[in-house]
Amino acid sequence: MPQNKQILLDSRPEGEATASNFKLVTRETPPLQDGQVLVRHHFLSLDPYMRGRMNESKSYAQPQPLGEVMIGGTVGEVVESRSPKFSPGDKVVGMGGWQEYSVADANAPGMLRKVDTTHVPLSHYLGAVGMPGVTAWYGLVKIIEPQAGQTVVVSAASGAVGSAFGALAKARGCRAVGIAGGPDKCRYVEQELGFDACIDYKQHRDAQSLAKALKQACPQGVDGYFENVGGMVMDAVMLRMNAFGRMALCGMIAGYDGQPIPMSYPQLILTNRLRVEGFIVSEHMEVWPEALKELGQLVGSGKLRPRESVAQGLEAAPEAFLGMLKGRNFGKQLVQLV
Template sequence: MPQNRQIFLESRPQGEARADNFKLVTSETPPLKDGEVLVRHHYLSLDPYMRGRMNDAKSYAAPQPLGQVMQGGTVGEVVESRSAKFKPGDKVVGMGGWQEYAVVSAEQGGLRKVDTAQVPLSHYLGAVGMPGVTAWYGLTQIIQARQGQTVVVSAASGAVGSAVGVLAKQRGCRAVGIAGGPDKCGYVEKELGFDACVDYKQHADAPSLARALKEACPDGIDGYFENVGGLVMDAVMLRMNAFGRVALCGMIAGYDGKPIPMAYPQLILTNRLLVQGFIVSEHMELWPQALQELGTLVGSGKFRPRESVAQGLESAPEAFLGMLKGRNFGKQVVKLV
């Protein structure tokens, strides 16, 4: 069995996460038991939710344990199998964590075979994976986007935000993104096909950003997909239409544990808004439907998701910290093979 390099969570962050919260270790891969498979990971996923799980705080999921492999999504190839369900060479997606190999129970390990003929393997961690399904769920089940409505999404060039806009356009909506910098806004408009993108870095406060959103959303905002919080959410709240719907997916502005004040909570009442948080792993019954639509969009070329690719397991901590600061462009992955 191969030696396995792994990244552990070594310590809890105090405020901002740092590279020394992580530790690179090498361990022996245990021999397979009946019903187990050995997966060599080709890519691992870096996602904002991981920052919240580094804290020892009450949340929707248990904290990431100290002294254990950082948990997260992976795609790779079965290299050895003692299960009739998988054979060597199968491409699979799972939750193998920040390591080069994983020994997984074929029954309880959550492994799923994927077809790479039309969809590149890494996209099963992004557009045709958890981020894509997150976008699909928030848009269809909470925002309930309908033709002619205006949908706004923050972090629009990211793995989730980009899918929200593409799915909204498929439903005949006006899709407006919020992103940081001209390169990201150009990608959102020209490659993803959004109707407009507002650069939040050009605005010092919520009223200024709200004025830009008024220009981009002349008929107001019917649905908002929230990934950021803070000033960005305040600006959107000023442009929401009556009976608008807000899907709360992430609050990256508060992942360091600081409070995120809300400037205009009275607008929830004034505009009779629905504001709903959600965790996509609690809705597994809808994943097949979402993945089918997303796979078709990527496979047909109607959705061309972008990736930021870090090279080698040792690059994962710095790539993760950079993603939290918005340095990535599109879905952030780490290439291991």
């Protein structure tokens, strides 16, 4: 069995996470038991939710245990199988974690899924045609429920969730407006992803200034908002929400270091009779097949052209992860392991 490099969570962050919270080790891969498969990971997904798991505080999921391999989505290839369900050479997506190989139970529901790379590149099963894409789909289709002609807004628009949200919204005849950080990201959102407009939040020092820019981009107001950020950005969008607007809350990257995130205008929830709903996509597995089918068609047809930031080698994962939390990535953040 191969030697396996792994990255463990070595300590809990105090405030900002740092590279010293992680530890690189090399271990023997255990021999396979009946019903197990050995997967060599080609790509590792880095996602904002991992930052919350590093804390010991109460959240929607159990904290990442100290001394264990960091949680994370992976795509790769089966190299050995003791299960009739998988054969060597099969391309699979799973939750293999921050390591080069994983041993998976082929009979555990949702542990491993075969994927077809004929029209969709393997790495996209961690982004547009994976958990981030389904996250965008659920927030748009099940919470925002837009009608054709309505205006929807998404923060972190150039990222894996935001880019999928835009393509899904345009497919439903909506006006799609993004919020992103920097002129390069905004150009990508408008020119390559096909959004109707994108606002650079870095050009605005407060919610009132950002809300003025939103008024120009959304002359009919905002009917639906997908939240990835929180803080000033959320305040600004709330100032532009229409009556009976819907807000899908999935990320609060402004607060991942554990500081409170004040909300400046909570009275608008009442004034505008807003529907505000938080959700975790792993609690809605029943929609994944439908969502993945549509997302695969969008990528395969070229209507969704996701962008990726790719770090090389497992050793690069901690710094790439910390950079993603500060918005240094452009599109889906991955680590290439093969």
